[in-house]
């Protein structure tokens with residue numbers, strides 16, 4: 001999942017077709033644009049649009065995206081050759097703890113603690129097989145070195161069927177979980193899940209947080225491979241509003257494209273539309289944060 005700002009730019013080429021370097025049938029007609037990958041296990045702190053000064057933890061391979069979604073707007077780029085974890089292994093739990101402890105000890109010594117410690121980076125953090133144990137380590141280190149810092153996880157919510165993942169997310173201060181649409185066909189178009197989970201099941205899992213999760217939604221419009229995509233249409237917003245009002249998150253984060261996307265026919269949601277969406281949600285008493 002993406003923590004905006006300060007990524008190392010790894011690809012800048014708007015001319016070369018990428019299809020030959022991709023797998024699957026969803027890659028045709030897509031051209032390469034700037035993609036941003038983290039090359040460190042612990043990075044930052046970076047100034048996040050949504051979380052303030054945020055120290056990032058990348059549980060995915062350095063310099064290689066690894067995700068079970070393939071969002072058409074992903075700043076890490078589309079899933080491509082290089083997602084193989086045999087060639088690009090995930091970091092070991094002990095290495096995550098050691099790197100974070102070094103960083104937090106240094107920040108404590110300089111009196112500059114982060115607002116947040118955030119699981120983000122080159123893909124979906126909850127895929128890591130030791131995610132639950134790593135969350136426990138991070139909580140212990142936060143308590144020792146940076147008690148005021150909030151622990152956040154930016155997740156696509158696809159691993160909530162695993163009880164240990166749901167439980168670990170529930171221990172964090174801010175499990176920020178993705179819901180870009182409440183319509184299955186739109187989820188397939190926007191997020192390209194490796195294994196589609198019916199949205200009604202996902203909503204039920206999000207409801208199980210009993211108001212302790214944050215929902216994040218990317219709003220955009222445009223086309224992908226000639227197919228129109230727009231999660232701001234009236235039927236989209238009706239279904240999304242119903243889902244969010246059922247989930248009753250403690251906060252909503254709505255945002256739009258901030259920089260280059262791998263599919264270059266996508267466009268930002270107008271600011272006015274985001275403000276109208278936020279206004280529409282006022283009646284549920286859920287605080288809404290807009291990032292433009």
Ligand code: SF4
Nearest residue numbers: 001067069071074123
């Ligand atoms: S969930 Fe989507 S946006 Fe986040 S890392 Fe995966 S593909 Fe990228």
